[in-house]
Ligand SMILES: Nc1nc2c(ncn2[C@@H]2O[C@H](COP(=O)(O)OP(=O)(O)OP(=O)(O)O)[C@@H](O)[C@H]2O)c(=O)[nH]1
């Protein structure tokens with residue numbers, strides 16, 4: 162799994178790629194936004210835009226906050242007392258907002274995550290937190306799907322994991338090919354879900370059930 166950015170004093174060493182990347186200062190980031198505002202053809206000094214670089218950087222800190230969070234923090238606490246429950250646990254329709262790494266435009270959708278516990282179960286909200294941590298990074302939908310799977314696998318070692326993401330990519334609707342309403346679906350299965358097609362059918366039936 163990709164490592165996270167680790168804050169080191171005012172600098173941050175990026176471990177998401179093979180080479181470490183020093184983190185620019187907030188002032189540098191704001192200056193870059195100012196350049197972009199001028200580049201699109203507007204006046205960064207006019208009243209309505211003068212605070213925009215500051216707001217932009219603050220918003221980016223929030224929507225890309227996933228680089229500074231570790232899924233292990235949320236998945237390390239498990240509950241053993243579940244009355245012997247060992248069947249499927251499905252958390253479906255988890256909304257997420259991410260950004261494609263190609264255009265830095267949003268892709269929004271829902272995640273459906275199921276696992277068969279082996280031993281403990283994790284708090285339900287923690288599954289949604291893991292989705293958010295990886296969604297709040299620059300992503301492809303495929304990578305986001307795979308990272309969610311590997312984080313759950315690494316920390317819970319369940320008998321099987323099924324993850325399905327459905328999302329609409331703004332880079333396909335508001336620019337480029339300009340196709341509205343296109344849904345991209347990605348799935349990844351491990352363990353019993355990967356080995357047994359009937360388990361995949363059960364997962365899909367539960368995901369689509371009651372609608
Ligand atoms: N596989 C995959 N592709 C993505 C994702 N998000 C965006 N893309 C695609 O990334 C591709 C980038 O293609 P390029 O030809 O390098 O860029 P582009 O000229 O802006 O492409 P167009 O979007 O076709 O205008 C596009 O086809 C996007 O649709 C994703 O999550 N997964």
Ligand SMILES: [Zn+2]
Nearest residue numbers: 261263264332
């Ligand atoms: Zn894109």
